[in-house]
Amino acid sequence: MGVPFEALIPYAIILGMFGFTGAGLSKVRHMQNGGKRARHSVDQWDRQMMDRDRRLTGFLRGQTDRVEAPQGFELSNPWRVERRFH
Structure with missing residues (x-):
């Protein structure tokens, strides 16, 4: 007996959300690096x-x-100069 496809819908949604989140984070990191790889x-x-x-x-x-x-x-x-004691 097969598994009804309705039981697989939540897994497809979860897998889709993981894929969407991973692609979104990759794109944001790519944009933060000026279009270059991380x-x-x-x-x-x-x-x-x-x-x-x-x-x-x-x-x-x-x-x-x-x-x-x-x-x-x-x-x-960028170098910070220390204050001298007089």
């Missing part, structure tokens, strides 16, 4: 370079081929 195993150097690219272009994964930095970049130093 990065894995990002170390400190990669974070530093991505922060530099963000300060140069405005996008975390953006890159530029301009030789000179934009106006105001010389004041956009």
Whole structure:
């Protein structure tokens, strides 16, 4: 005796929702990375370079081929200087 197809409808709905959610999250991550694939195993150097690219272009994964930095970049130093005791 077969299983009535009505018993499989909830499973199809759940499977469809998982697929829709996975595709939506993948698209959001793709858009957040400026249209590039997501990065894995990002170390400190990669974070530093991505922060530099963000300060140069405005996008975390953006890159530029301009030789000179934009106006105001010389004041956009990520290093924080400690206050000296006098």
